[in-house]
Amino acid sequence: MIVTYAQKERINLLTSKETVKLIIDALEDKKAENIQIIDISEVSSVADYFIITNGTNKSQVQALADNVGEKLDREGIHAKQVEGYSNANWILLDYTDIVIHVFDRESRGFYDLERIWRDGKLISADDFS
Incomplete structure (x- = not known):
């Protein structure tokens, strides 16, 4: 049996939408306030989605x-990077x-x-229900 990298690293196979x-x-x-989801996949190679919220x-x-x-x-999904946690004005x-x-x-x-x-597409959180 061949073990793939995904299995080895226990990467979950959830889609981005899930x-x-x-x-x-x-x-x-x-109780996050004003959750905004922006689909940036058409305008940037940085990511597919930005999720913006505040406390x-x-x-x-x-x-x-x-x-x-x-x-x-x-x-099984782990952050590649976390920035700003100690200051907590922008994490x-x-x-x-x-x-x-x-x-x-x-x-x-x-x-x-x-x-x-x-320029990204604003998506309602309801679209992910």
């Missing part, structure tokens, strides 16, 4: 990031095809990623 649904559920579990304070921002990480870890979770941006309210308004990535 993974986005798990992420949305994890964010909603911790009300540092503790909630960290809890949102933690919950996403825990839910995806249970599925970036890089899952290769999906990049999650968890902000505090002030930083989200300041960086305004939705405006920067407006």
Whole structure:
């Protein structure tokens, strides 16, 4: 029997859309505000989706990031990179095809990623139900 790299690394075979649904559920579990999903696959090779949300304070921002990480870890999906966790004004979770941006309210308004990535397709969270 040949063991593939995916089996060896226990990479889950969920589609990007199924993974986005798990992420949305994890964010909603911790009361994330204004979850936005942007399909950037047609305008960038960086990722397929950006998920942008915010919490009300540092503790909630960290809890949102933690919950996403825990839910995806249970599925065998691990972040390639996590940035900004200790400051918690903008935590970036890089899952290769999906990049999650968890902000505090002030930083989200300041960086305004939705405006920067407006060429992407805004998708409703309901589309992933």
